[in-house]
Amino acid sequence: MLAAVDPAAALAGLAPGMSLADARARLPDLRLVDADPAGDAQALAGFADWCGRFSPWTSVDGADGIWLDVTGCVPLVPSEEALARELVERAARLGFAARAAVADTPGAAWAVARYAELPASSVRILAAGEARAALAPLPVAGLRLAAEITQDLKRLGLKRIGDLYGMARAPLAPRFGEAVARRLDQALGLIEEPISPRQPIEPRMVRRILAEPISTPEAIEHGLTQLMALLCRRLEEEGLGARRLELACFRVDAQVERIAIGTSRPSHEPGHLGRLMTEKIGEIAPGFGIELMQLRALAVEPLAARQLGLDAGQADGAVAPLVDRLANRLGARNVLRLMPENSHLPERAQRAVSVLDERHGGKPKQDWPVARPRPIRLLTYPDPIEVMAPVPDDPPLMFRWRRVPHRVRRAEGPERIALEWWREPENGQSGAGTDGIRDYYRVEDEAGRRFWLYRRGLYRPETVPAWFLHGFFP
Amino acid sequence: MATLVQLGGGKKDAALAALRATLRRLEGPGRVAAGVAPTGLGPIDDVLPEGGLARGALHEIVGEAADRAAASGFVLRLLAGLAAQGPVLWCLADPDLYGPGLQRLGLAPDRLILARTRRDADLLWAMEEGLKTPGLAAVLGEPHGLDLTASRRLQLAAESVGGLGLVLRQAEAAKAGATAAVTRWRVASAPSAVAVPGAPVPRDFGLMRGRWRVSLERCRGAAPAGEHGYGHWLVEEGDAAGIVAVAQELGDRSGASAPPVRPAGPVGQVEPIRRAVRDRRDTPIRQAG
Numbered sequence: 001m002l003a004a005v006d007p008a009a010a011l012a013g014l015a016p017g018m019s020l021a022d023a024r025a026r027l028p029d030l031r032l033v034d035a036d037p038a039g040d041a042q043a044l045a046g047f048a049d050w051c052g053r054f055s056p057w058t059s060v061d062g063a064d065g066i067w068l069d070v071t072g073c074v075p076l077v078p079s080e081e082a083l084a085r086e087l088v089e090r091a092a093r094l095g096f097a098a099r100a101a102v103a104d105t106p107g108a109a110w111a112v113a114r115y116a117e118l119p120a121s122s123v124r125i126l127a128a129g130e131a132r133a134a135l136a137p138l139p140v141a142g143l144r145l146a147a148e149i150t151q152d153l154k155r156l157g158l159k160r161i162g163d164l165y166g167m168a169r170a171p172l173a174p175r176f177g178e179a180v181a182r183r184l185d186q187a188l189g190l191i192e193e194p195i196s197p198r199q200p201i202e203p204r205m206v207r208r209i210l211a212e213p214i215s216t217p218e219a220i221e222h223g224l225t226q227l228m229a230l231l232c233r234r235l236e237e238e239g240l241g242a243r244r245l246e247l248a249c250f251r252v253d254a255q256v257e258r259i260a261i262g263t264s265r266p267s268h269e270p271g272h273l274g275r276l277m278t279e280k281i282g283e284i285a286p287g288f289g290i291e292l293m294q295l296r297a298l299a300v301e302p303l304a305a306r307q308l309g310l311d312a313g314q315a316d317g318a319v320a321p322l323v324d325r326l327a328n329r330l331g332a333r334n335v336l337r338l339m340p341e342n343s344h345l346p347e348r349a350q351r352a353v354s355v356l357d358e359r360h361g362g363k364p365k366q367d368w369p370v371a372r373p374r375p376i377r378l379l380t381y382p383d384p385i386e387v388m389a390p391v392p393d394d395p396p397l398m399f400r401w402r403r404v405p406h407r408v409r410r411a412e413g414p415e416r417i418a419l420e421w422w423r424e425p426e427n428g429q430s431g432a433g434t435d436g437i438r439d440y441y442r443v444e445d446e447a448g449r450r451f452w453l454y455r456r457g458l459y460r461p462e463t464v465p466a467w468f469l470h471g472f473f474p
Numbered sequence: 475m476a477t478l479v480q481l482g483g484g485k486k487d488a489a490l491a492a493l494r495a496t497l498r499r500l501e502g503p504g505r506v507a508a509g510v511a512p513t514g515l516g517p518i519d520d521v522l523p524e525g526g527l528a529r530g531a532l533h534e535i536v537g538e539a540a541d542r543a544a545a546s547g548f549v550l551r552l553l554a555g556l557a558a559q560g561p562v563l564w565c566l567a568d569p570d571l572y573g574p575g576l577q578r579l580g581l582a583p584d585r586l587i588l589a590r591t592r593r594d595a596d597l598l599w600a601m602e603e604g605l606k607t608p609g610l611a612a613v614l615g616e617p618h619g620l621d622l623t624a625s626r627r628l629q630l631a632a633e634s635v636g637g638l639g640l641v642l643r644q645a646e647a648a649k650a651g652a653t654a655a656v657t658r659w660r661v662a663s664a665p666s667a668v669a670v671p672g673a674p675v676p677r678d679f680g681l682m683r684g685r686w687r688v689s690l691e692r693c694r695g696a697a698p699a700g701e702h703g704y705g706h707w708l709v710e711e712g713d714a715a716g717i718v719a720v721a722q723e724l725g726d727r728s729g730a731s732a733p734p735v736r737p738a739g740p741v742g743q744v745e746p747i748r749r750a751v752r753d754r755r756d757t758p759i760r761q762a763g
């Protein structure tokens with residue numbers, strides 16, 4: 001099945017949807033390329049993203065179209081026509097054959113761009129009120145109707161949009177539903193059709209069109225500094241601080257490079273935020289140059305609404321920028337604090353959570369258990385060890401960990417810890433039962449080193465007990 | 475918090491302080507007014523030129539690889555008193571620190587910020603950032619390697635705002651090359667003592683108080699006490715209340731026959747131990763004073 005054809009093939013009579021055998025019969029030397037819908041969608045999405053430089057409201061339309069709401073965007077470009085031409089030229093340079101139409105309504109623009117007799121890579125601007133005349137000669141398919149409705153209309157002899165103009169609405173509705181009338185009214189601007197949620201333009205976005213494309217980190221940093229100062233001034237006026245910021249760099253080859261930062265507490269200090277962002281400039285691939293930079297606050301909060309919960313009082317303020325910088329370079333999930341958890345199982349009695357994780361802000365809900373001696377370093381996965389121990393319940397006499405033998409000089413135990421029976425059994429453990437029991441011993445070897453060992457399960461004469469090293473005491 | 479085992483002190487302290495301030499000024503502008511973090515262990519503080527771990531400086535603690543908890547446990551004891559001053563940043567590749575154990579040792583895990591780093595470059599960067607940040611009680615790091623340049627960077631960062639930098643290193647890695655750290659300690663576990671000297675100890679009698687063998691191998695600004703460095707001590711852990719006592723100063727590093735230790739007294743009790751040893755260890759500055 002053919003998914004798409006190029007102009008030469010179309011001239012020879014091939015069309016999408018034709019079976020491969022038919023196509024080969026007409027054109028034996030047909031060159032085939034596997035369809036890649038996912039790749040196409042990705043390329044289209046990338047291009048739509050880049051179109052964001054003209055308007056913040058862009059969206060992908062089907063498999064091969066892009067919507068742009070350019071209402072009020074003319075201050076950014078000389079005229080609507082210039083904008084449309086630039087879009088088409090860019091697309092052509094990237095190897096896409098594109099047509100663009102600008103109209104008062106999304107429906108009219110859609111119909112003209114897809115069905116008007118336009119030369120390749122051209123644009124059509126419908127002046128205000130021109131839509132009715134321009135749409136009249138176009139096929140009814142231009143009304144964005146379902147395929148079967150279009151077929152039905154054609155069977156009734158209603159081939160062109162203009163044929164519908166004189167029709168009475170009442171007989172159409174029972175036959176085709178209200179879709180035909182609605183789409184027609186939308187195309188003609190009789191009823192409103194939003195193509196994107198209409199919000200006021202975000203005041204927390206600043207952008208800068210560059211006279212010359214830039215590509216050096218220094219130039220990007222310079223542009224960033226200016227944008228950051230502008231944005232921070234706005235945030236300050238509103239008494240807000242940014243929690244997340246995104247810098248989008250629009251490249252001349254229609255790619256968008258984005259970097260984002262997060263902060264542990266809202267800030268509108270250009271120095272601090274700029275420094276966080278600057279550390280990531282290296283991730284921007286400038287390609288052949290960047291022609292527009294846009295800085296946006298994705299999340300804002302009233303200032304000083306949050307505390308880090310590090311229990312440090314006024315020191316919090318000084319430490320927050322450090323936490324931000326660490327999280328920025330190492331990743332938020334690598335800047336951690338320890339939280340006590342309600343579990344008998346040693347490895348589950350604590351959890352390391354990101355300092356930036358909002359769900360764990362403030363004081364922990366419970367205290368750390370201090371009733372029993374616990375190691376200061378704990379292996380996430382207990383290490384199996386070879387042990388010489390008198391049976392049934394004695395501490396080991398000797399054990400071998402990582403090929404090094406340790407003679408046990410003193411020992412204390414056992415402390416019996418039962419696995420929580422409602423948990424899934426771990427690998428190699430046959431359910432809870434008696435295998436879910438661990439007998440922990442604190443042992444000291446002849447050099448004074450102290451370890452936390454355990455034997456898994458109850459002693460059974462017929463089996464060799466499994467021993468593990470779990471932690472280290474000072 | 476800790477039992478102060480004070481061995482001397484008196485009127486010459488004021489003169490000594492003045493002399494030390496002069497020395498600090500000669501050493502460089504960064505060190506002035508950085509302050510000091512007393513270890514809380516009297517005999518050890520006495521040897522350190524400023525009466526404790528100098529702030530605005532980098533300190534190196536070396537431990538054996540197989541002895542995973544000894545060096546970090548000793549450092550945690552030192553930090554326990556400091557953490558009231560602010561959060562502690564701990565940079566390491568594999569955060570295996572265990573909250574319940576830390577809490578028992580006196581460092582509230584709530585004060586700890588862990589930075590998990592994949593590479594040494596990231597770890598050293600994180601330490602440097604931490605040392606440049608005022609408000610942290612201390613910055614700890616466990617790099618695999620630390621060369622002179624990297625340690626000098628950390629030292630300069632510490633000097634800039636008076637941060638306290640502590641590098642935990644493994645003995646094998648620490649053999650290669652010198653670092654710019656102001657002090658260098660070697661910490662190892664030591665066998666715990668028997669309750670009654672001379673009596674045989676049943677194997678399953680239970681664990682006694684843990685002990686560390688601590689030696690100060692390098693210390694800028696102090697005179698070596700002997701061919702082995704600046705001092706050796708046997709430090710004994712107290713009970714859960716966080717009492718630590720210097721059980722004994724060791725004349726040499728063999729230390730195989732550890733004599734019995736007196737039980738650590740309650741908090742605040744001053745208990746002199748082996749005054750004679752300390753006198754032999756006096757620094758030239760003290761003699762001048």
